[in-house]
Amino acid sequence: MTEKIRAEKTRAGVTGWPVAHSRSPLVHGHWLKKHGIDGSYEKIAVAPEDAVAFYGNFAASGLKGCNVTIPHKETAAAACDVLDEAAEKMGAANTLWLDEGGRLCGANTDGIGFLGNLDQMAPAWDDRHDCAIVLGAGGAARAIVWALCSRKFTSVHIFNRTFEKASEIADQFGLSVYAHSWDKLGTFLGKADLLVNTTSLGMTGKAPLDLDLADLPKEALVTDIVYVPLTTDLLKQAAERGNRTVDGMGMLLHQAVPGFEKWFGVRPEVDEELRRLVLDDLEQTS
Numbered sequence: 001m002t003e004k005i006r007a008e009k010t011r012a013g014v015t016g017w018p019v020a021h022s023r024s025p026l027v028h029g030h031w032l033k034k035h036g037i038d039g040s041y042e043k044i045a046v047a048p049e050d051a052v053a054f055y056g057n058f059a060a061s062g063l064k065g066c067n068v069t070i071p072h073k074e075t076a077a078a079a080c081d082v083l084d085e086a087a088e089k090m091g092a093a094n095t096l097w098l099d100e101g102g103r104l105c106g107a108n109t110d111g112i113g114f115l116g117n118l119d120q121m122a123p124a125w126d127d128r129h130d131c132a133i134v135l136g137a138g139g140a141a142r143a144i145v146w147a148l149c150s151r152k153f154t155s156v157h158i159f160n161r162t163f164e165k166a167s168e169i170a171d172q173f174g175l176s177v178y179a180h181s182w183d184k185l186g187t188f189l190g191k192a193d194l195l196v197n198t199t200s201l202g203m204t205g206k207a208p209l210d211l212d213l214a215d216l217p218k219e220a221l222v223t224d225i226v227y228v229p230l231t232t233d234l235l236k237q238a239a240e241r242g243n244r245t246v247d248g249m250g251m252l253l254h255q256a257v258p259g260f261e262k263w264f265g266v267r268p269e270v271d272e273e274l275r276r277l278v279l280d281d282l283e284q285t286s
Contacts, residue, residue: 011062012263013042015054015076016069020045023278024067027256030277031268039264046072055079058096058104065097065263067256073108073139080106089172090142095259105262110140111147113255118223120254120270121246125221128193129153133185135209136199137165140225144196145173153194159185190215195238197224202232209234218242225251228282249275 014024020043028041044063046054048071054061055068055076068076073092077083080093081103087093093106118125132153134141137160148156156177160166166179180188189195195216201209203226211234216222222238227248235245253270261267 010037010039010064010263011042012039012065012067012259013044013063014067014069015044015046016072017045017047017051019043019069022069023252023281024256026278026281027253027274028260030274031260031266032264035264035266035268037264037266048072051075052079055096055104059098059102065095065259067259068094068096077106077108080104082106084108086111086143086146089146090139092139092142094255095262097259097262107258108143109255109258110143110251111150112258113251113253114144114147114225115151116254116257116270117248117250118221118246121250122221122244125194125244125246126151126153128219128221130155130193131188131191132156132194132196133188133192134158135185135195135197135201136160137162137169137179138198141198142169142172144198144225145169145177148194149173149176157188159188186212186215189213190217192216192220195220195222197226197232197234200226202226202234204228211237213237213241213243216241216243221246224248227252230279230282249278253278 014022025041032039051072056079073094077087077091077093082105084107087106087108090108093108095107095109097105099105132148145156158166158169159180159182161182163181170177170179200206221244223246224232224234225248226232230247239245
């Protein structure tokens with residue numbers, strides 16, 4: 001059994017509006033128990049009208065740090081004294097902590113979570129890095145484009161039904177990132193080394209992602225950040241034609257690792273035990 005870590009009880013949590021649906025307490029609670037840490041991880045609802053004051057005076061919360069979910073990621077980033085490269089680039093932070101000097105520090109770990117998931121589930125996936133296709137242009141897409149640029153993809157192509165939103169991300173990230181309207185997708189599928197769905201299409205209760213993969217190279221990796229259902233129609237279709245696939249569960253788990261390490265001083269592992277724990281919870285609540 002892991003020796004119990006003796007330390008003053010550290011509090012962390014997930015903040016947002018709403019937070020009742022968050023599975024972050026399940027993840028961090030598992031790690032706290034596994035490592036014998038006398039700490040807590042709570043759900044903390046922060047109403048939109050209170051967000052500026054809450055993050056602006058974060059030290060008064062009694063928390064060592066927190067995760068930030070919608071709709072407060074931009075507000076949290078603006079309140080930080082220090083931001084990591086990803087959070088600064090995106091203007092949004094999902095992980096906060098107070099350093100030893102009392103400064104509020106912020107990071108955006110969505111891109112790290114995306115990369116950690118693929119590294120674990122599809123080793124050497126980025127050996128082929130000429131062309132990536134990203135579907136959608138929301139906050140998750142922005143984080144994933146940042147991640148793909150950090151892995152030196154030659155070109156990243158963003159497809160979105162609203163071209164202007166895709167164009168905003170492309171303009172932000174520079175010459176290797178290109179924006180396209182959705183109807184141009186068929187022209188590029190045949191060149192893809194990686195296909196990523198960042199939209200909610202295909203999620204339980206949402207419209208399906210109607211996509212013909214006939215031209216997609218068999219060597220391309222296909223991944224979907226949706227994890228309810230775990231195997232989306234996109235992943236099912238890709239697997240049936242012989243493409244490697246990675247589901248979205250690991251991104252949720254890996255993005256939590258840096259925060260836990262900052263707050264509790266231990267770097268946790270994403271393993272099958274944790275993955276099974278969250279999957280069982282999803283099955284019970286679906």
